[in-house]
Amino acid sequence: AWNLSASRAGSQIQGTPGIPRPSRRRKSLAIAYEAGQGDGAEPRRARWEPRDWREQLERIRQMRRSRDAPVDEMGVHKCYDSGAPPEVMRYQVLLALMLSSQTKDQVTSAAMLRLRRRGLTVDSVLQMDDETLGQIIYPVGFWRNKVKYIKQTTAILKQKYGGDIPSTVEELVQLPGVGPKMAHLAMHIAWDSVAGIAVDTHVHRISNRLQWVKKETKYPEETRVALEEWLPRDLWREINWLLVGFGQQTCLPVNPRCSQCLNQDICPAAKRL
Incomplete structure (x- = not known):
């Protein structure tokens, strides 16, 4: 009799109103937010990319x-003296880039070869008169402007950077005649650093x-x-x-x-x- 009563009591307790049954825990959903955003942030949007x-x-x-295009055989990476001291090599890379603007690789390569035969360094260019420099780099595109820019930039490198070239895109584009494309390529080739495309x-x-x-x-x-x-x-x-x-x-x-x-x-x- 005792066991029967206990069993009934147990069944009554289990069904008694007011005693909540254990509820299943809801699984939390992981939502990706933009970096630095907290609660209430909008979900991260899918990054756009081109089809195919x-x-x-x-x-x-x-x-x-x-690898047989002109850029492969006569590009700027082929125009400097790889055996020169690092700062001279970097200077030659920058000059090749300045000459290459709106100029075919073949013409740039030939102009750089003529310059290197005379000993292409910061000091040698500063000692060269404008007429001689123009005769050497001709027929690169806009060669007269490039003579001016090369002399101005070389003087800045001598005075401000000890004959080396800047190591950031921001400083490179401040040099006369140096644009963003040249600056990024200079970082790639001269400094082995990728700061942009x-x-x-x-x-x-x-x-x-x-x-x-x-x-x-x-x-x-x-x-x-x-x-x-x-x-x-x-x-x-x-x-x-x-x-x-x-x-x-x-x-x-x-x-x-x-x-x-x-x-x-x-x-x-x-x-x-």
Whole structure:
């Protein structure tokens, strides 16, 4: 009888109102927020990236495997004396970049060779008169302006940097005749540092043709900013070399060779060109 009563009592207690049953714990949902944001922040938006860009990039790599474009054989990375002291080597890299603006690689390479034969250092350029310097670098594009910029920049390097070149993009672009593209390439080649993407006319043109920018850009610096918003940083160094050679051989400014391009079926511009 006692056991029966206890059993009934137990059943009454289990069903007694006012004693809550254990509730299941709800699983918390993990929501990604932008860095530095706390509670109540909006969920992180998916990063924009161009359609088919990975496949396009891989196909460009395939087309560039031979490494036989002018930039490969006569680019700035081939124009300096690799056996020179580090500060002299860096100075030669900067001068080659200044000469290369709106100038074919073949012409820049030849001008640098003539300069190096005379002993290309900060002191040798400062001792050279403008007429002689002009005769040596001719026929690079805008050679008269470049004579002026080279002499001004070289004097600044001597006075402010002890004959070396600045080690930041911000300081490099303050030098006469040095733009963002040159500054980023100087960081890549002279300092082995990647601070941003070097965008020249080839990178600018091809990025717009492939629609690697959200909206069409008019200037290379706009393109640089647009690319850096989505392109993984580990590709920033490679992308200049790839697209410059691709632009010299296949994706030409006028009459591009679309029929020879591996991207012709996934290039937004292929049907328009």
